[in-house]
Structure formats: structure tokens, C-alpha cells
Amino acid sequence: MWKDFLFSFIRRKVVLSLIFGCSLTYCIVSFLLISPKTFDTWKLPHKLDHSSFVWISSEGEWNNTLRKNCRNTVQGKELVADDRGYICQRNDLLANNCCGITEKRYLCESCNTDGCCMVYEHCVSCCLDPQKKKLLQKVLGKASETFRILFAAINDHFELCLAKCRTSSQSVQHENTYLKPNKHCYTTADKLP
Incomplete structure (x- = not known):
């Protein structure tokens, strides 16, 4: 009985460790494969580009x-x-x-x-x-x-x-x-x- 319990306990720990290890490896490999240019797109611009911004004009642009x-x-x-x-x-x-x-x-x-x-x-x-x-x-x-x-x-x-x-x-x-x-x-x- 104790052997079955101990075997089941160890098996669960090994399976969970394998899942965690695979996930960690996937994250590290994915992180290393991301190009540095990708990080540049995550940065916020110093000045906002509102060239396509629609302003209300004095002529009543939104007639x-x-x-x-x-x-x-x-x-x-x-x-x-x-x-x-x-x-x-x-x-x-x-x-x-x-x-x-x-x-x-x-x-x-x-x-x-x-x-x-x-x-x-x-x-x-x-x-x-x-x-x-x-x-x-x-x-x-x-x-x-x-x-x-x-x-x-x-x-x-x-x-x-x-x-x-x-x-x-x-x-x-x-x-x-x-x-x-x-x-x-x-x-x-x-x-x-």
C-alpha cells in the first residue's frame, strides 16, 4: 500500500516537472528567436502621429x-x-x-x-x-x-x-x-x- 502511494506520488511529481520543464524551454527558445526589431515596435512613440486625425473645421467639416x-x-x-x-x-x-x-x-x-x-x-x-x-x-x-x-x-x-x-x-x-x-x-x- 505504501509502495503504491509512494510510486503514485513520485509519478505525479515527475509528470509535473516534465510539463514545467517543457514550458520553460519553449518560453526561452521563443524569446531567443524573437528579433530585436520586434521589441522596437513595442515602444511608444515620443511624438504621436496624428496625420490622419480628423479635426472639426470652422466650415463645419461634419456637416x-x-x-x-x-x-x-x-x-x-x-x-x-x-x-x-x-x-x-x-x-x-x-x-x-x-x-x-x-x-x-x-x-x-x-x-x-x-x-x-x-x-x-x-x-x-x-x-x-x-x-x-x-x-x-x-x-x-x-x-x-x-x-x-x-x-x-x-x-x-x-x-x-x-x-x-x-x-x-x-x-x-x-x-x-x-x-x-x-x-x-x-x-x-x-x-x-
């Missing part, structure tokens, strides 16, 4: 008549900002997810001069103003390594504004208190030079 549907901020209980910069009450949202063109556009009502707003939808709408393009390009250029990962996945002005206006760990202290009442910033918390 209301050319578009069947809009993207919008979705999350607001009362207000919604669409990807053309219009803000409307959630009840006034059209069937195509757009705010009507008679609504307010590029509204910066609750925003201060530093680009920080009390209301998320105001932040997104204000950020979409074509006159903010140079400021936002500066923000993209000064992005920290953490934000470079996020910004690399952004393709247009609206997506940038959605991402920048969300509150982040930079806008809270002690994980439960906002640093300032204007917590939604399309710039950084401090002024850009």
Missing part, C-alpha cells in the same frame, strides 16, 4: 446634412453633447442621436479660462470648437507616457474631447474628493504655456 447619425456623450442624465459640438436636453435628442442645429454649439458656459468645466457636456462641446485646435495639438504633444497609450487609439476631435473631459486620477485627491469644482478639463489641470 449636418451629410450625416445620417451622430455620436454623442450618451452618459448625461439631462444634457447631451453631439460630435458636431451642439448641446441639447436629453429629451430633445433627435432620432439620429444628434442635437438639433437650433441648439447651442461650442458651449463653454460652465468652463473657466484654463479649459476646465463643471459640466462634462459643456467641456466636450467647448473642446470641439475649431478655435481650440492649436491648444489641443499642444495637449497631444505634451501627453505623458500613460496618456500616449490612450491618445494613440484616438482618431478624431470628438474622441479626443471625450477622453480629455472625463475625470481622471489627476482630478481627484484621496480617491474620493475632486481637487476643483471644475473637474472636466480638455487641457491639463495646470495651464499650458
